[in-house]
Structure formats: structure tokens, C-alpha cells
Amino acid sequence: MGIGDGLSRTFLSWPVVRQVTGADPLGRGPAARSAHTDGLTARTETADRVARSVCPYCAVGCGQLVYVKDEQVVQIEGDPDSPVSRGRLCPKGSASKNLVTSPLRQTTVRYRAPFGTEWEDLELDVAMEMIADRVVKARDDTWQELDDDKTVRRTLGIASLGGATLDNEENYLIKKLFTAMGAIQIENQARI
Amino acid sequence: MAGKHSLFGPVDPAADAGYGEDHPPRMGFFTDTSICIGCKACEVACKEWNDVPATHFDMLGSSYDNSLSLNANQWRHVAFIEQAKPLGEQESGLRRQAVDLGMPGMAPPDGASAAHAGQDDDAGRPDFRWLMSSDVCKHCTHAACLDVCPTGSLFRTEFGTVVVQDDICNGCGYCVPACPYGVIERRKGPEGAKNVGIAQKCTLCYDRLGAGSTPACAQACPTQSIQFGDVDELRERADARLAQLHEAGTTDARLYGHDPEDGVGGAGAFFLLLDEPEVYGLPPDPVVTTKDLPHMFNRAGVAALTLLAGAALSFLGRRR
Amino acid sequence: MVPEATFTSYYGRPIVKPSPWEADIPTYLFAGGVAAGSSLIAAGADLTGRPTLRRSGRLGAVAALSVSMVALVHDLGKPSRFLNMLRVAKVTSPMSVGTWILTLYGPFAGAVAATEVVAMLPARWRVGPLRLAAVVDRPAGLLAALFAPPVAAYTAVLLADTATPSWHAAYRELPFVFVGSAAAASAGLGLVTSPVGETGPARRFAVGGAALELVMEHRMERSMGITAEPLHRGTAGRWMRAAKALTVAGAAGSLLAGRSRAVAVVSGTALLAGSVCTRFGIFEAGQESAKDPRYTVVPQRERLAAGMPVRSGPAAPRTSHPAT
Amino acid sequence: MAEAHPVGFQWVMEAKARGATVIHVDPRFTRTSALADTFVPLRVGTDIAFLGGVINYVLQNGLDFREYVVAYTNAAVIVSDDYQDTEDLDGLFSGFDPATRTYDPASWQYAGRDSAQDGDDQDHVVQRETASALQHETHGIGVESDPPRDETLQHPRCVYQILKRHFARYTPELVSQTCGVSTEAFLEVARAFTENSGRDRTTALVYSVGWTQHSVGVQYIRTGAILQLLLGNMGRPGGGIMALRGHASIQGSTDIPTLFNLLPGYLPMPTAGVDDSLDDWLDGISHPGSKGYWANARAYGVNLLKAYWGDAATAENDFCFDYLPRITGDHGTYRTVLDMIDGKVKGYFLLGQNPAVGSAHGKAQRLGMANLDFLVVRDLFEIESATFWKNSPEVETGEIVPQECRTEVFLMPAASHVEKEGTFTQTQRMLQWREKAVEPPGDCRSELWFFYHLGRLIRERLAGSTAERDRPLLDLAWDYPMLGDTDDPDAEAVLMEINGYDVATRRPLSSFTEMKADGSTLGGCWIYTGVFADGVNQAARRTPGSEQSYVAPEWGWAWPANRRTLYNRASADPQGRPWSERKAYVWWDASRGAAGEWTGHDVPDFEVTKPPSYRAPAGSDGVEAIEGVDPFIMQGDGKGSLFVPKGLIDGPLPTHYEPVESPFRNPIHGQQANPTRKEYSRPANRLNPSPPEPHAEVFPYVFTTSRLTEHHTAGGMSRYVGRLAELQPEMFVEVSPELAAERGLQNGGWCHVVTARAAVEGRVLVTDRLSPLRVEGRVIHQVWLPYHWGTGGMVTGDSANDLFGISLDPNVLIQESKAGTCDVLPGRRPTGRDLLAFVEGYQRRSGVHDDHARPIVTVGPGAQAPDDGDETPDPAGGT
């Protein structure tokens, strides 16, 4: 019969027997435990690796530990070693796993054609080529050599906004490329 | 081992449940609400760790509390109480106020005076405070939920905490009305979520404790309003903190649930509050229902005998 | 009426949670009572030679038991795990105790019902093991009757052993109310199903049960303080008023039912209905008392104000803060 | 701080536990107020008056830290006798030109300086256009080293006395009248501030965007700086001014700027006609004759150019200086958005920013995006800025018709912070390296990948071009090691380039002092040099905090030179001794080294072997001119600036101006609001009238916007994340019970807030946390809104930013999004076309409907004249 934790378990592991024979007659503790309970482990223990990271939300810069199992992020929590945060995270930092694993994350390129009413799909490399074409064209079309007789060598036809969520290395390449391109309306959250 | 305090009174719950004397120390929480900033990190961290579903997407209009209560999908709940109340003043026992006390919009000060904003030089500081407090399962020394559970799903761990075994619970729901704090609840949904139909509540992160880690909520708490540790030591810390606050003039600070002599034999998760418990949605003098169980069974036994006797008498009577 | 007590709460939200139970559970309470009472009646009828009353009692008991088991399983959040109830035997859990009581009671009630069915078969079919029926018949019936009173009584503890204010506060009297109700209802069933010639004990049982129920219910309310309020309000109030009327009427009727089969049927039905109403009324009142923080806070506050917090230690209560 | 920097707030709580007094000054009672010892509600936009009152309290009662003030600030310096104060000119300083609404700072100079030979100065008009104050954040002021001084501070024209006169009017009564703060509360703050400052105690000032998002934002912070200098709190432990910055790497994106006016390391973008040659550009930075480390600007500039253009950059071609495009004025984001509406911009990249929700004047943002050739949105989610053509409020009103909107949109999925490696620079200038945990899903890629490959594709297209304009792209040093299957550039290699190395040996530089101006070293951001000291990624250091001192120097790396507190020389007295034992931080130890060394808990912000007694030889400049008692080593005179003779657009001292939209007449001066503010007056940017204009009463209430702990900025990282979305599921509006009664608002019901731009709705939250204030004898209601909602995500709602128009601080071009006027009505707002008509009705009633130019200057010659605001000439000019 299906008494106990499964057919394979023996009569001796029937909790009632354990109640009668053990130190837990009221069936509150050891007698009541299931095999599953005995096998519980924290997933931080079973992770394949832990990456030391930093919270992506605000500038406090709290330390995060990112636990990975089977190439999936299984837990993100505060890094107790961090002298900034001492292992603590606010609700946003605590929601970081939910952020990176959110089902709403965009994982494919979406394209909206001029006058379009819906998104279309686009291969990543096609999109890259198309963007490169458009940059080159916009730059050519709006190139400005002089302004009021003063040399400016630039384009005011290309602008960009954003950077505060990005890495220093990324901002460095962004500014470097745009500057070489002659695009100057490069802005980010520091302005707002 | 079952003993004279197995149903009521101070006891080491893990030992009483049969873990022997060399079980690890009892672990629990001291939540010092006087330093809670109401950030809800505890709510989020708990949900992330325990994969508790999000179900509630309506604004409640009750200050910043949109999580409603402790329930199957909310194992930590941060209460927000806005009070027009003179600071540092002593509270009387029973407040002479209406049910909806402290709610936004209650008792607006005289429109014209605007005195509570501290406009008039002699009006002093704003007589207003915003209390925040993160509530959780109390991991009672005498846990009604555990006592009444007919399947042994709820059990006492070696750390003295009270945990549901999801693989055992049959959803009888008995633990729900048994809890004197209204903590545990059967998960109703959402569809597709795990453990629907099963009683759910804080496990005090039993899996993490086993791994030597701090519970997710306490680990996250930015201000250490939630302090995790050995209950005996936390009780000392709480006493010290209370003394410190009283000395500093915060006379309305009081401990809640720390007393091993109280109705649940002391809570494994206890609190420092700045007002009466019921202001925070906590019962002022909770008692584990099974304290009265022997008496109840007694009465039921007499009743059963009465029934038996009644039946016998009915048949013993004159045959008609 | 108790004057409206002033109290504080958190946005008027409940403190304790109402049970997640629905109509299943009062149905279970009712059916369990009917089953228990019926087994007693059946045993009495068996011993005193009232075959129809015996049969109706035995079959009624097993039918009611089946209803109660269906209701119970239906109520489970994970019905597939019904048998997990038998994992442990917990004396601290009225539901576990009840389960084991039912486990003892059920087979006997079932067996004796089976023998009754066997007895109804044509004699030539009663061959082989079926012949055993005649042997086990009376012992099984007596054992079922022995285990029946706990079945009727434990459900009161089931409700009372909660933090639901109007249930817990009733714990002293509720078992009597429930056994009274069980007696009245099962007797009602007997009145409905048996010829007047056999129902004398049932009528006495009915009157006694009804009286016990009504008297103890009255005492219960007086001892409950503010938590009696929900018994008078809303749906619960309507159930309770109907219960009282039906039970009184049913009891009165059963005094006269000795002569008229029709009166017996009507009053028996009234008693059954009265029991249903009692169970639903008390169930509902408890649910309501849990949803309103007043019933949790006020009694506890009163206790504190009287300087009598619940403490295990020495008489002088340890106060945790100046206000208590 | 508890709301928006909760984990940082643990340190405030810890300080409080150790006995610190915590004071919170804010228009509304927040989570921070709940934990503060004292909460002082004030009217939004009046902090200069409030702090000015504290300064006045300090000066009137002689409570300044005199030894510190004399030695370390410019209090003793004597200012030109041409200088006239706002006290003399009713709210203007000397040098104001009403036509351009700019100041000529010549009269603000230190005495004895011949401002005529001020050849290296950028034109003040240009300065305002180019947000030059941001450069001065680290540039320091270009003043000469040795101005005349009166160390008794008695000279009537010494800074101290000017300050005293300037702030004399900021009495407790005036503070009370202006800010709506009780004099008692004000005095409590003033006392707490002063009693907790000095040798043995320090007071820290913490601010964030409650101070910056004003048309006088920079001067707010200046006021704080003056106070902290007067009380001797700068450069000392537990003191200073803590700017709580915003996003994870907002500091990094300012240091290595994606900003129009800056290059990495706060080098300015060259201005056409000003920075014509490498020398012009570098002299403009180093201010020859000034003290300090900017004297080495040539090395920093050359290293950057070498990092950009590698081998192509040689001494002969001025290291490709001509490859840098030139700016000609304001190219800020708001200006650019208006240009988009005008069709001048073809392509727009959004790199982790959501202006459709996050930037002021949401409608202008969205209409601008609807008028592009192409838009590239790189984000984790399908944010509003990517879907404006589909579900924006303008689609509802018919202002954007999808079938008629020509913008081509590419939504490129971005890799998250765990899917790439790199450094963030947090608010205390500390770089922390993140390890990559997993590969990004699907087509998600890092910006590093995107920009590297975009550059590669563009260069491929231009390969073989002989056009001169393509040289900067073709000569670009664009060669990084690739990692993994997706060809990700190696972030560590990029960080190495940022750090800089010896070109010949590729040895990483350990300090910017190793940078050479001859092209033999390169480095992309001089202030970051040292992050790769000894070839080790110092930003990846993770010595547990518990195993080191409280300064925690071995966790991450802080610029410059891993220094955790700037200007920490000031933590010792002029002789180099700690001001007190309790507050010892960095001090001179005569027994160390050959002839003594600076030492202490932190890396000394001073040449280690330069003794306190060092005096500069006459005629010296640069680092040599920094004397042993000059802690502010980036300033041209080595002193903390109480008075700023140069570098600020709107005056050498802060003075109270009303917010651009205010129901009140400026109680202090005839000049109503900041006269030099940026205001783009055009039909699309109508501002509510303020006194002395008529009809201000149409918008009787003050509103302000800010954050909730539970959400993040424009909501991309919270409204799309269930765990956060459920915590604050709906847009709401906080009002006081008094206002609720006045306007019939029900808690939990709906209301809508109206300005001349838009009406937005939200649920009502009636709360005592907002209280009416009494200002100038009138009761004023303040309304509060969070700005986190938009049309996308799991929880949607109206965007508070739709309520704002665009008016900017002149120094840094940051919008005034902390103060506006509005009306509040019960119920839901009209929808569709009715909404447009509804808002237009308000415009009519308030008189801003017809082509409306508002007076900006309200005193002196030119007062009350309609002002067209700041339109720049059509830039799509010559080729």
C-alpha cells in the first residue's frame, strides 16, 4: 500500500514506526522527515561555478555572486566580501536573476520597416550590415566640413544616447568610433 | 523527546522533537523594525531564492504596501504604517481610535493650520512617523501549524525551525486556521506555478542553513533590520537594543515574541516594534491552539461518552 | 450585545487566516455525525431487535461515511496524497487522530453494512465466505458503535483546535453541541427511514440530542465573549437561527412522531436539516471571525488589559514593554 | 538615499548607531526621512536659500573653521573692485549681457589680474553652449597661482567679506518665508551642522538628483561646497560632499564620456575656432601659469590621440589632432531631440537609455524619434523608445500615425551584465571588474561586440576611400583580440588601452605621471592609468572587506591612483598633523623616507615627499607651484573655491532663483529665475507662466518627480521584471490630505495632473508624508509623482516626464525635472483627440497658447522683454 514515502520504502521507514521506535513520539521531528527532505541541498552548493559580479542597477556598486549551473544563472546574491555592500542587495539587486532570466528579454533582432505597423524578424548579421550601410550614408549625406568658415569635420546627422548602464570599455569604444566618424551628438544619462 | 512542555511553555523545540541534545543551536531572526527602511529586498530575495510566484499586480492604496499580507506567495511581508503621532511619546494600552487608524487620508489636520508641517515656530517637528516592518513566519517554539498537520508534512528541523515538506503535504489546509499569526496558506495559483494546492510559508531557508548560509532575506537586508543567528544570542542582542533605545528616549520600543514564557513558547523569529503589535497586523497575545488540546480532547471524550450513554439510555427505555 | 469594542488593526486586514475549507467541511462534519449516530442506533436496534432501524442505521452510517470521505478528499489541495494522512499518527493533530479513529471505525461500519447487504441477499447466494457475514455481523456492529462516539466528537476538536476565534473560543462546549447534533440528525434519519413501531429509541435519542445541542450551544455563546458575535451575523446568523428553529421543531415533532409516519418523516427531516444548519452555521461563523481582526485582537487585548496575558511562567506576567 | 541607494544607506544607519545625527531635507517624507533624526520638509527648488541661510548663520556667528578656511580656501583672496554682487544688481552679477543672457566674468576675477590678457579663455557664450562646467568638474578653475590675499579676512573685497555680504540677507526668517521651513527647524539644522564640524568632528553632505535637476542645479552644489569648505569638512574622513550617482556606471560614462563636450579624462572636445591647433587645445586645458596637475595636459591629450589613432598619430601631424571633430555649441541631448523634430538628424542610437520615458518632455522625445531615417535601439527589453511608432501616447492622440511614420527601427538585443565582462565605475570613482558568468542568449550581444563590429563593417565599406574625411576612420586603431565563438573583443585588452602602455614595450603604465607627451606612450583615459598597474587588472581585486582597513584599498580600484578620498591633504593641518586623533586620515610623517613622507590610511592626494613647509619658487607653475599647504591640487590656485572667479556660467556665487515654473515671485531678488538658463522656446516646448507673468494661478500647485525603491528609472529594468513590477504595480500620484480635500481626490481613486505639455493620470495616494507649506504667507501644495511608468512591460501607466517642458541648467545642460507647476483634477484624463483639446484649453487659459515668448530677464535693462530662448542656427549648413 501507498503508506509512507513510496512503495519502495520498507515498513521500518514508515514514520509511524519511527515515531514508536525513535525519540520523536509526537511525530514532529526526525520521524516525520521525508527522504526528499533529507536530500535537500542549496543550489548555491551544487552550482558549477560562481562569477564575481557587480549589480547592474545603481551606482552604489554592490558586489554580486552569480551562480551558474548547466550554463544557466541559478542564483544571484550579494557578495559578503564587498566592502561596499557587505553582501547586501536592495530589491533591485535582489531581482537581478529575474532581470537576466526574464521571459520578456529580447533575444532576437526586431526590425520595423518604414511605415510598418508590426515588427519583422531579421538575422543579426543582416541587421549589422544594414546599420553599417545606413551609418555610412547618413554620414555622407550630412557631412559638414565647415561651419561659419571654421573647420568642423563632422556630421550632425548621427546621434547617440546612453552609456551609464554600460561598461567603461564599451563607452570607450563607442566614443572612439563615433569621434572617428565625426559624430558629436553622443550623450548619456550624465546629462539628465 | 516529548516532555512536560511539549505543548506549552519554554522548551528547546529541536530537542523536544527528538533531535537529541547535540543538534545545532536553534536558529532564527531578530527583526529590528526600528531600522527597517521598507525597501522590500527581503520580499524579493525570498521570492527569488524560493521561486515564489508573483500574483498580485494591483495597487492597494495602503501606503507602499502592495503585497497585502503573509501568504502562500508572500513569505516575507513588509508593512507600512503612516502615523500622525507625537514622536517619542508613550502609548497607552488600548488605542482609542477607529478601525482604519493610521491609514492615508485619516484625520487630516486642520486645513488652514498646516501646523504639522512644522510651519509655526512653536509647533515643533512634524508629529508624524512612518513605520516599516518586515513580517515572517515566527517559527514558533510551539507551532500550531506543525502540531495540527496530519501528514507530518510540517516538521521541526534540527535548527528548531518549522518547515513544510512539499512532497508530503496533501493540502488538507488544517495548518492554515491553526496558525495564530495567519502565516501559512495553501497556494492557490497561479496556474503552472509549483506546489499549487500545497501549504506554503517561510522555510527559514532550510536548504541554505544546511549549507551554512544565511537565509536569503537576511542576507539581502541592507540595514540588517533582519538579523539572523542563534536564537539565544539574538535574544540577548534584542534586550540590549531595547535598552539602548529606551535610554535614547524611544520609550515606545518593545520586543515582541522573544519571551519563551509567552503563548507560543517564544517565537524563533521575534521583533522589536515601535507600537502595539496589532498596528502591524500582529496579534497582541497569540497562543498556540494546542495549548488547550488536552482540555479539548477531554471535553470531546466526555461528549463522546455522553453520546454513547445517550444512545444506550434511548434504547434502555420502555419499548413502545 | 457586547458593545462595539474599539481596537487597532493594520488596514482592517485579517490577522489570522480563515481555513481554506469550503462547504465540503461542514458537510463532512454533518455526515460524520450522522454516520456515528447511525452506527449507535444500528447497534441498539440490533441488540433490541429492530431490524428496519438496524438496517437503516447500518446503511445510513456507511452512506454518510462515504459522503464524508468524498467531501474530505475533495477538499484536499492535493487529493492524490490522501493516504499521506496515514504516514504519521499525531496525537497533537485532531485531524490525524480523527483519521485514525475513522480508520478504526470505517472498516467495522463498512463490514457491518456489508453483512446487512449480505443478509438481504437471497439465501442461496450466501455461500462460501459470505457465510462468515452472519458470524461477524453483531461483533462488527458493536465495534463500530464503540468507535462511533469519537467520530462524532472529534470534529468539534478539529474546529476548536485552531486560531479561528469563534471556533477556538467554543472549545469547551462545542463537542457537546456536535454530539447532540449528531444524535439528533442520526435519529432523524432513523425516523425518516423506519416504521414508527421501531423508532421509539430514535425519538428519545432525537429529543435528547436536540436538547443537548440547544443547551450547550446557549452556554457556548455565553462563554465566547465577543467571538460569539459572528454566530448572530450574516449568513452564519441565518444558519444558526434556522438550525435552532429546525431542531426545536424536529424535536417537538419527534415527540409526536410515534403515531404518525408522516410526522416522523417531517420531523426527522427537520432534525437532519437542523444539524446541517448547525454545522454550516458554526463553520461560517468561524470563517467570518477569522476574516475580521476584531475577533482576534479584542479578546487578546482584554486579556492583556486584565493583566492576564497567556504566560507559562510564574503568576506575575513578564511584561515585554511598558504598555502591556 | 534609503529610497534610491538603499545598500549605501547601511552606512548612514551604521553612523547613526554610532551616534551621528541624520538630517533629511526634502520636499516630502520618504523612507530616508523615516529613519532620519530630523526631517525638514521644504519647498522644491529652494535649497540655495536654505543652505544660504546656514552659510549666513556660520558667517554671522563666526563659526567657520578659521584655520582651515584661511589656509585651504580662497577666503583671503582679494577680488577685483569691478565686481558687483546680486545684492547690488537685484539678482544679477556684474558682467551680464541681456542680449545673449551670458556673463562676462572679467569683473569676477581676483584683484590685480589683467583680464584683458585673458587670451586663453573660451568665450563665455561658447562656454554656456558647451556645458563647460562639466569639464571644470576636474579641470579646476583657470586662475593664476598667487593672487593678493588678506589673511585677516578683513579686507572689504576679500572673498570672505564678499561672501558675508552676499549671504547676509539669508536670515532664518527669509529662509522660512522662502522655503516654507520653520525657523526652529532651520536653526536646528544650522546648529547641528556647525556643532558637528571642526577639528574633532565632521559633517557629510549627501545629494543626488534632487539637487542637480534644477535650472540652478550646479549652484545648489556650489552652495553645499561653500558650506563644507567654511566648516572645514572637505578632504576629511566623514566629511565632504557625496554625490550619489545614478546608474551602475554613470561615473564611468562621465570619466570615459559618451558626452558631446568631453573626451576621456575630462579633456574637452575641441571647439571650432577656439581649439584650432593641438597647442591651442592643450593650453586651454592647462592654463599656463596655473598650479596643479592640469599643467601636464599635453601628456594626457597626446596619449589619448595615440590611443585613438595609433601609429598614424605622430608628433609631425600633431598626433592627428585634426581628426577630432569640432563642436560649435550646444549639442546636448535636448538640443538634438529638437533637431530631430526639425528633421536634421538621420540616425539615432539608443544604447541602454529609454528617453521616451526617462527624458523630460516625453512627447518631444517621441516625436523626434518618429522623424528619423533610422533608429537603433540596443536594450534588454522591448522598451517604449523602440515601440513609439506602435503604442505611444501620440499614437493614441493621432499625432503619430504608424502608416505615415518613416523611421526604420532596429531593436538589437543586448547582453546583460552577467553575459559580458568589463568594469563599472561606481559612485565613489571605484572601478570593479565583472566576470562573465554565462554566454548571452540568442542574438544578444554586448556593446563591445556591437561597436567593434559596426566599426569593422564601416571601415570595410570605406576601405580604399581617398576622401580626407574618411581618414579618421581608416587610421583608427581598431584591433582587439577576439574571444569565443561570437568574436567578442577582449574587454581586458580595451581596459589595457584605457590604462595606457609604453608603445614600444607594451608595458602597462602604472601612473599617469608616466605618460609622455612625445608619443612614446599611449593611454585612452589618463585618470584611469594605474588600473592595470604592474600588468594586473586592479579593478578585479577582491580582498574581502573584512580583511582590510575601512578604506578597503584592495577592493577594486579607484581613480586617480586608487585614492579613495580626494583632496585628502586637507585632512591634516597646514603643518601636516592630523586635525585631531579621531579624524586622522593622511598626515606628514617626518620620520619616513629620506626627508619625510605623507602617509595614512589612504593614498595621499599629494606628492608623497613634498613637505608641508614647501613654498613654490617665484614664477613657477604646474605641479611645482603647488605649495605644501595647497590641498586642492587640481585648482589653479591650489585652494578650495568659496568664490569662483571663472568657469561658472551663472555667477561666482550661488543665489536663490525660483524654478522656471513657480507660483511665487522671487522673494529675494527682482530677477525671477536663472537668467542664463537654457530655454528652447518653441510651440513644442510651452512652459507654464510664472510671476511676474500673468496667469500663473492656472497651475496652482508645485509638483516634483522622483524615484521609488521598487523601480528603476525609465522602468526598463523593473517594469519588465515581475519581482519588481509587483511591488509597485501602478502609476500613482501622492497628495496631502489637505489637497485631496481641496480637489476631491479619493485615496485609491484616480486623478490627473495637467501642465501646458500634457495631462497624465495615476491612482491617488493620499498621504501625510506630503504636507502643505506656508510660503510667503500662502499655503502651497506640493504633489509628487514617480516617473517610472510607460506603455510597455508587465505594469503600465502614464509617464510623469510627459508633464515637463525643457529648460536646462546653463552649466551642464541638465533639465529641470524636479520642479514644475501643475493643476490636479479628480478622475481619469481625457483620451485621444480630447486629450489634446484638454491640454490646449489649459494653454489658452494660461496665455501660453499663442506664439509665446516669455520674459527671462526680469530686472535691469532688457527686463520683461519677450525672449525667444536658445535656438541655435540651422547646423545643416556648408559641407
Ligand SMILES: Nc1nc2c(c(=O)[nH]1)N[C@H]1C(S)=C(S)[C@@H](COP(=O)(O)OP(=O)(O)OC[C@H]3O[C@@H](n4cnc5c(=O)[nH]c(N)nc54)[C@H](O)[C@@H]3O)O[C@H]1N2
Ligand atoms: N530604486 C532606485 N534607485 C535608483 C534609481 C531608481 O530609479 N530607482 N535610479 C538611480 C539613478 S539613475 C539616480 S540618478 C539616482 C537618483 O537618486 P536620488 O536623487 O536620491 O533620486 P530621486 O528620488 O529622483 O530624488 C531624491 C529626492 O529629491 C527630492 N527633491 C526633489 N526636489 C528637491 C529639491 O528641490 N530639494 C531637495 N532638497 N530635494 C528635492 C525628492 O523628493 C526625492 O526624495 O538613483 C539611482 N538609484
Ligand SMILES: Nc1nc2c(c(=O)[nH]1)N[C@H]1C(S)=C(S)[C@@H](COP(=O)(O)OP(=O)(O)OC[C@H]3O[C@@H](n4cnc5c(=O)[nH]c(N)nc54)[C@H](O)[C@@H]3O)O[C@H]1N2
Ligand atoms: N522626471 C524625471 N525624469 C528623470 C529623472 C527624474 O528624477 N525625474 N531622472 C533622470 C535620471 S537621473 C536618469 S539617469 C534617467 C534615466 O533614464 P534612462 O536611462 O532612459 O532609463 P533606464 O530605464 O535606466 O534605461 C536604461 C536602459 O538600459 C537597458 N540596459 C541595461 N543594461 C544594458 C546593457 O548592458 N546594454 C544595453 N544596451 N542596455 C542595457 C535597460 O534595459 C534600460 O531600458 O532618467 C532621468 N529622468
Ligand code: SF4
Ligand atoms: S543592490 Fe541596490 S543599492 Fe546596490 S548597486 Fe544594486 S541597485 Fe544599487
Ligand code: SF4
Ligand atoms: S507562525 Fe504560524 S506558520 Fe509559523 S511556525 Fe508559528 S504557527 Fe507555524
Ligand code: SF4
Ligand atoms: S496543508 Fe499540508 S502542511 Fe498543512 S496541515 Fe495539511 S498536510 Fe500539513
Ligand code: SF4
Ligand atoms: S528565511 Fe528564507 S524562506 Fe524565510 S522569509 Fe527569509 S528568504 Fe524567505
Ligand code: SF4
Ligand atoms: S530588507 Fe530589511 S530594510 Fe528592507 S524592507 Fe526588508 S527588513 Fe526592511
Ligand SMILES: [Mo]
Ligand atoms: Mo541618473
